[in-house]
Amino acid sequence: MKKNCIAMLLAGGQGSRLYALTQKVAKPSVPFGGKYRIIDFPLSNCANSGIDTVGVLTQYRPLQLNSYIGNGQPWDMDVSDGGVYILPPYQSAGEKGSWFSGTANAIYQNIGFIEAYDPENVLILSGDHIYKMDYADMLREHMEKGAACTIAVLQVSMEEATRFGIMNLGEDGFVNQFEEKPKQPKSDLASMGIYIFNWKKLREYLIADENDPNSSKDFGKNIIPNMLNAGEKLWPYRFKGYWRDVGTITSLWDANMDMLSPTLINLYDASWPISSRSPVCPPHFTGESAEIIHSIITEGCEIDGHVENSVLSPNVIVGKGATVLYSVLMPGAVVEEGAIVEYAIIGENTIVRAGAHVGAPPDGTDAWGVATCGPDIEIRSGAAVPAGAMIYTGEEV
């Protein structure tokens, strides 16, 4: 089945800077924004952009991700001439199988999958970004410009530019230089890690890169610079809108708080739905003593306490007299009577027992941070978890 464009979604990274939250699951399946998991954003963008064939490259702790994606039905990808496919590393006859050794190697190892669809173009996505983007528009520009590769770029401030991969443009508007985290940035166009390649070209560069023993087999470090050096046409696709990398605890918490402001990213826009595989639970219940202010709440929750500036996932319970401020509560989290949770992320099915206190408001010191509890933890009655703490599953608190 010939396709104009298929997507390859890199979902194999550990997300080690999310610590306890990715101890048992891959970063793309970390719950986000109430009803979602991080991977819902790129998958929904694909569905909304008319891309119905997606290979999801998994490696680190893929079990939950596999069952979450399933047959792709929540994203309408259960179609007969495409679909969403989980692609783990595998062994071939006569070869010693190997893990994906880099983003480029992951695609290299799945050349066979891509060839089955004989696509003109391949869209490369990461599973750790929160944004709404029309890939069809990017693809249109990519084809109009006849580019070998089109890279989505975001305008950032010059201070921020030092933290990103920066694209410098020539007079013709094409990219002529790529600098990873430059000390003295020459441009403010940051790569978003979203690429559309002409497949024939990419195939060529992947094979060449694979044979280079000094390569780290990475798109940003190897493939893109190699293409530039060879004089290929690289076009920057300027994206305007909300985009966040949620690779750290602080950025994950920040982006969750952004969900409370529809002016930043409007999830209520029916023309661009973000879909998720959600459990069917009864509507949430607010009890006699519930107080909910500037927060998002979803199905299956039972709220009897005070919830303010917070993001609650399905089946969260907040008991009488409990207080939840500026926090992210993942599915099935429980905050018992009189407990306080502030400036915190509480993992799936973690219980904060009565009277316990997790997190603290910012005090202006550098030591302050968001308190994080991983999944399936019991924070004992009366316990105190300080600001910036990281509690792992299995720890006694």
Place this chain on the structure above:
Amino acid sequence: MKDFHGIIFAYSAAPELRELVGVRTAASLPFCGRYRLIDFALSSMRNAGILDVGVIMQRDYQSLLDHIGSGKAWDMSRRNGGLRMLPPFGLPEYHRGNYAGTIEALNAVASYIQDIPQKYLVLLLGNLCANIDLTEVMKQHKRSGAEITAICADHTPAQSHHRYVVGEDGFVTQVYFDRTDDGEGLPSLEGYIVNKDVLLKMMDDCRAKNLYRFHKDAVAAFLAEGGRMDTYVHHGYAVAIRSVEAYYKASMDMLKPENRRQIFPAGRPVRTKTHEEVSTYYGETAVSRNSLVADNCMIEGSLENCIVFSGARVERGAKLRNCIIMRGGIVGEGASLDCVIADKYCSFSAGTVLTGNAKLPMVVPKDSRI
């Protein structure tokens, strides 16, 4: 369960539901923030492993078809068997009115019933709000050797109902029709497991005598002929919804945690068609007490004892008490509603005041602009 086939009666228009059934049948009435009444029957069957199910309908079924679709939400979209929607197809030419009784409804789809490969049929009302553990009923039916097992309630319903009197051998000896109070016997929930050959005989006998009622004609004759009918008592919340009053009361009953525990037990989830939804947002001025609120709502006003379906918007200063606001309802700034049932996509402009009564809640028909 390979031996059991489900039949759900979803044709009933129940005129006492008034405006609520102007655009649908009782079985597709929206309930408890996100469900339709038929979700209970479908989920009870699904949770007992019954995936081959026929849904008998007659008219005004567009809303029902739209809700059920292929039956995917209940895992009933199967390669073999699965869900079948059954409009009338065996009805005599002269018949133009509503089905006069359950037997007539069954006879209208007689060829479907005849072709059912399973030995036992599970019959449930599409407008019954109950989460029945059919696995247990099925076990009991096989064990007891009864030809019919009647599912009964553990409490007397407020509405008119039939009662079964059980003899010393455990089988039903007597049926009392249209009771309204406590008395001898067990109140019927009009759910049954019946052997297919027995049901076919009941249908055939009734057709021959031009009779059409399940209880007063078929069951009465079955018992008179010495048929073996067992009873199974369902412990937990159960009510068949046939009137606005019953609908309103059952809705408000869902605000009590003990009723929700019985209707939504952990092991037997109630499944329904899922929409693309986002979380509900509560603004700076929101108040929500003793209420059930579905996803995708914007709440800036105040709710007390309310059930709010998805997509509703309650603006600043709006006060809702004892209300049911169905999908897409909009309540403008400072509006005040008490004991109002607003059907889908109603909007109430700023400052509107509407008051019903718990005994006679005010029903606002679908798409009204006030």
